[in-house]
Amino acid sequence: MMHNPMAYMANQAYRGAATSVPPLKAVSMLLGGAITFLQKSLAAQEARRFEEGHDYLMKATAILRGLSHNLDFAKGGAVAERLFQTYDSLILASHKAFGRPHARESYRRIIAGLTELREAWEHVDATARGGKAAPGDSASKG
Numbered sequence: 001m002m003h004n005p006m007a008y009m010a011n012q013a014y015r016g017a018a019t020s021v022p023p024l025k026a027v028s029m030l031l032g033g034a035i036t037f038l039q040k041s042l043a044a045q046e047a048r049r050f051e052e053g054h055d056y057l058m059k060a061t062a063i064l065r066g067l068s069h070n071l072d073f074a075k076g077g078a079v080a081e082r083l084f085q086t087y088d089s090l091i092l093a094s095h096k097a098f099g100r101p102h103a104r105e106s107y108r109r110i111i112a113g114l115t116e117l118r119e120a121w122e123h124v125d126a127t128a129r130g131g132k133a134a135p136g137d138s139a140s141k142g
Contacts, residue, residue, distance in 0.1 A: 031117055041054070057094060061091045065091060
């Protein structure tokens with residue numbers, strides 16, 4: 001049993017998404033959610049609505065925490081370890097940037113990294129389905 005309610009909710013969000021859509025698609029969708037919440041966090045910060053911005057930040061990092069807590073290190077080996085480190089670094093960077101003068105630039109880099117990661121998962125998903133990307137997947141574009 002998890003003692004951190006935010007980690008529990010993140011874990012439940014991942015498991016819920018993974019049971020309603022294929023797991024690779026769930027990862028892509030969850031990364032998209034984290035990106036959206038970080039964008040909303042930045043917009044709220046810039047409007048000086050820091051409490052709202054913090055709430056969005058917590059939602060974004062909960063998604064990343066949920067993803068990291070559902071990695072299978074026995075099957076994933078070094079890839080799982082690298083993903084865990086990546087998610088952890090993104091969470092830390094997001095918290096460090098919150099409310100700081102350089103938040104816009106920091107969030108831009110974090111969002112760019114998450115976007116690249118999401119696109120990689122979409123490519124893996126498309127490859128797993130025989131190269132047939134789902135409509136709307138960036139892997140199906142260009």
